[in-house]
Amino acid sequence: MLQEGNKIIDEARQGEVLDRKQNKDGSQKKLFLESYGCAMNFSDSEIVASILKADGFTTTTDFNEADVIFVNTCAIRENAEQRVRARLHDFKKAKKNNPSLLVGVLGCMAERLKSKLMEEEKLVDIVAGPDSYRDLPNLIEKVTEEGQKAINVLLSREETYADISPVRLGGSGVTAYISIMRGCDNMCSFCVVPFTRGRERSRDPESIVKEAEQLFADGYREVTLLGQNVDSYLWNGGGLKKDLDAETVQKALAHEHDKVKQAEFVTFADLLEKVALVNPELRVRFSTSNPRDITDAVLYSIVKHDNICNYIHLPVQSGSTRMLEKMNRGYSREQYIKLIESINRIIPGCAISTDVMTGFCSETEEDHQETLSLMELVQYDFAYMFAYSERPGTLAARQYEDDITAAIKSRRLAEIVSTQQKLSAQRTAKGVDKIHRVLVEGFSKKSKEFLSGRNDQNTVVVFPKEDFKVGEYVNVYVDKCTVATLIGKAVQ
Numbered sequence: 036m037l038q039e040g041n042k043i044i045d046e047a048r049q050g051e052v053l054d055r056k057q058n059k060d061g062s063q064k065k066l067f068l069e070s071y072g073c074a075m076n077f078s079d080s081e082i083v084a085s086i087l088k089a090d091g092f093t094t095t096t097d098f099n100e101a102d103v104i105f106v107n108t109c110a111i112r113e114n115a116e117q118r119v120r121a122r123l124h125d126f127k128k129a130k131k132n133n134p135s136l137l138v139g140v141l142g143c144m145a146e147r148l149k150s151k152l153m154e155e156e157k158l159v160d161i162v163a164g165p166d167s168y169r170d171l172p173n174l175i176e177k178v179t180e181e182g183q184k185a186i187n188v189l190l191s192r193e194e195t196y197a198d199i200s201p202v203r204l205g206g207s208g209v210t211a212y213i214s215i216m217r218g219c220d221n222m223c224s225f226c227v228v229p230f231t232r233g234r235e236r237s238r239d240p241e242s243i244v245k246e247a248e249q250l251f252a253d254g255y256r257e258v259t260l261l262g263q264n265v266d267s268y269l270w271n272g273g274g275l276k277k278d279l280d281a282e283t284v285q286k287a288l289a290h291e292h293d294k295v296k297q298a299e300f301v302t303f304a305d306l307l308e309k310v311a312l313v314n315p316e317l318r319v320r321f322s323t324s325n326p327r328d329i330t331d332a333v334l335y336s337i338v339k340h341d342n343i344c345n346y347i348h349l350p351v352q353s354g355s356t357r358m359l360e361k362m363n364r365g366y367s368r369e370q371y372i373k374l375i376e377s378i379n380r381i382i383p384g385c386a387i388s389t390d391v392m393t394g395f396c397s398e399t400e401e402d403h404q405e406t407l408s409l410m411e412l413v414q415y416d417f418a419y420m421f422a423y424s425e426r427p428g429t430l431a432a433r434q435y436e437d438d439i440t441a442a443i444k445s446r447r448l449a450e451i452v453s454t455q456q457k458l459s460a461q462r463t464a465k466g467v468d469k470i471h472r473v474l475v476e477g478f479s480k481k482s483k484e485f486l487s488g489r490n491d492q493n494t495v496v497v498f499p500k501e502d503f504k505v506g507e508y509v510n511v512y513v514d515k516c517t518v519a520t521l522i523g524k525a526v527q
Contacts, residue, residue: 066092067101068204071119072109074322075261076142078212080107081201083141083168088202090172096205098129103137103175105161108144110227113424116144123158137161137178141168143231146188147427153184164188165217165232168196190218190233193273197242200249207476209506211255213246214238215306216262221325223352224363224430225395225423228263235263237270240301240309247313256474256506257318260310265321266328268303304332311340316508318474319343320493323350326374327365334381345382346493349374350390354409355402358395363430368409375413386462386492388417391451394444395423396435403447410454416462416492417519418455422448460518463494470526471496473511475503496521 066087070080083105084094098104104126109115119140126138139161140152149162160178163171167187174185195217203211218233219226247258262268301309303321311319319342324333326349337343353359356367366374378385391406410418422444425437471490479485479497486500488509497520498511513523 063091063093064102065095065100067095067098067104068107069098069104069122070107071115072107072111072143074212074259075214075263076107076109077204078201078214078261079142079165079168080105081204081212082196082199082214083107083171084202084204085199086168086171090175094202094204098126099132101136103139104129105139105141105171108140108142110143110147110231110426112421113426116148119144120158123152127158137175139163139171139174141165143227146231147227149186149188153186160184162186162188164190166191166194169194192234193236195236195238197238200246207505208254209474209476210257210259211250212261213243213250213258213310214261215243215265216268219263220267221264221327221365222363222430224361224435225392225426227426227429230428232263235267236273237268239273240270240306243306244309244313247310247317251314251317254506256316256508257320258310260306260319260321262323264323264325264328266303266324266330266333268301268306270301270306271299302330302332304330304336307333307336307343308340311336311343315342317342320346322348324348325365326351326371329374331377331381334378337382337385344491344493345384346386346388346491347378348388349378351406351409351413352390352392353395353398353402354406355398358398358402358406361397361435362392362395368405372409372412384492386416386494387413388419388493389413389415390419390421391455392421392423393447393451394439396431396437396439398423398439398447403450407450407454410451410458414458414462415455416494417459418451420448420451420455456518463516463519463521466490466492466494466521467513467516470510470512471521471523473498473509475505475507475509477505490521494521495519496523498523498525501525 066084068080068084070077095101106119106122108119123138130136137160140159141163142165145162145164152159153162161174163174164187167189170187174187177183177185216235216237218235219228220235222229250258307319324347337345351371352362352364354368359367378387393403393406425432473488473490473496475486475488477487479487484500485497486503487495487497490496496511496513503509503525509525511523512526513521515522
């Protein structure tokens with residue numbers, strides 16, 4: 036009788052939740068999510084969608100029909116914040132047609148601009164930081180039921196959302212992100228991530244493997260393991276890496292397991308192998324690597340498994356050792372070059388992309404030229420390039436003067452972009468007159484008569500669709516190319 040009574044109570048509670056998440060006409064309330072910035076933000080939005088789906092919401096791609104709008108924000112550069120702010124003004128106008136509409140800001144802008152967005156400009160009703168997404172149903176209820184603004188920007192020492200199965204939003208149904216860790220301990224002088232996402236903690240490897248297995252069963256054929264710095268992934272049963280003995284951490288990451296006397300560790304190299312073994316038809320990518328932490332063990336894991344892609348995103352930021360020291364990057368120009376040499380020796384033909392920042396505090400013309408010369412030396416396949424913009428709260432903002440003029444930043448950035456366009460064209464051209472194994476992701480942007488996918492090195496390949504389908508692997512002989520795209524025809 037007690038169990039039956041509990042069941043009745045549980046069903047009543049579920050009914051109450053459903054009632055709260057229904058409109059007066061009985062339809063489910065709708066959630067609109069918009070994400071900005073890095074892949075981690077897009078992955079987080081899928082976690083948010085899962086949490087709110089369990090609370091009775093359904094997602095929509097039209098914000099005009101939404102009952103709740105969340106903008107998942109990026110605070111890495113000023114331009115991203117300006118775009119988010121402009122979008123929030125659009126949503127504020129939408130409230131005139133729907134006064135009950137709730138608008139919230141999630142992610143990296145939440146902590147820094149919570150008071151300004153909520154109290155001064157009155158643009159949002161809810162503010163939630165990256166570690167408080169489980170609290171969103173309560174925050175929504177507080178605004179809906181009590182008419183109050185709601186906020187939770189507390190950072191966590193444990194939260195990894197490991198038990199939540201993300202709702203895959205849009206996409207081709209072929210590729211997916213898997214978040215393997217959260218936060219960052221590196222404290223680069225220009226970066227706000229340690230302040231907006233907290234300290235570094237790794238996710239249980241078994242939950243990662245299970246998520247990869249489920250994705251493969253659902254038809255996905257490629258996963259990207261995500262983290263602010265994936266190469267420092269280290270699992271020893273939970274907790275923060277900073278709480279471990281520094282020498283033990285160093286030995287564990289170097290794969291010197293026989294010298295580590297503490298609990299068994301799972302490093303990023305170990306994790307790569309575990310995910311690769313899910314199925315040989317499941318491609319594995321990862322992002323982002325920090326040059327100070329990537330090890331030869333990771334490189335050998337890539338070589339060992341054909342389904343771990345021969346592609347590494349390795350942000351350099353600057354080619355000048357003086358600038359790298361001022362950025363607190365933890366490596367020199369010479370050390371970075373040595374790492375590139377290791378990659379080329381262990382993984383011949385590996386594609387390498389990067390991030391490049393120009394105009395950082397006190398950057399001289401000589402520093403700039405060192406960046407250009409490093410780009411020429413490495414021969415990057417692709418690069419994300421941007422001018423430095425000061426981020427409040429960082430060490431650079433507190434201690435350094437942003438003394439490079441906008442005109443000089445713009446000119447130097449144009450030179451970096453021009454250099455990379457030349458390098459990208461050269462690197463792409465090397466793929467001509469070769470056969471590439473391509474995972475089909477969808478139609479070409481220019482024609483429904485052509486399919487598009489990526490090869491092992493992450494280069495886009497376009498070819499006639501014939502009878503091939505999305506999610507299939509196709510061997511494509513490439514006979515021509517553009518600056519960034521290979522073009523060919525399927526072969527047996």
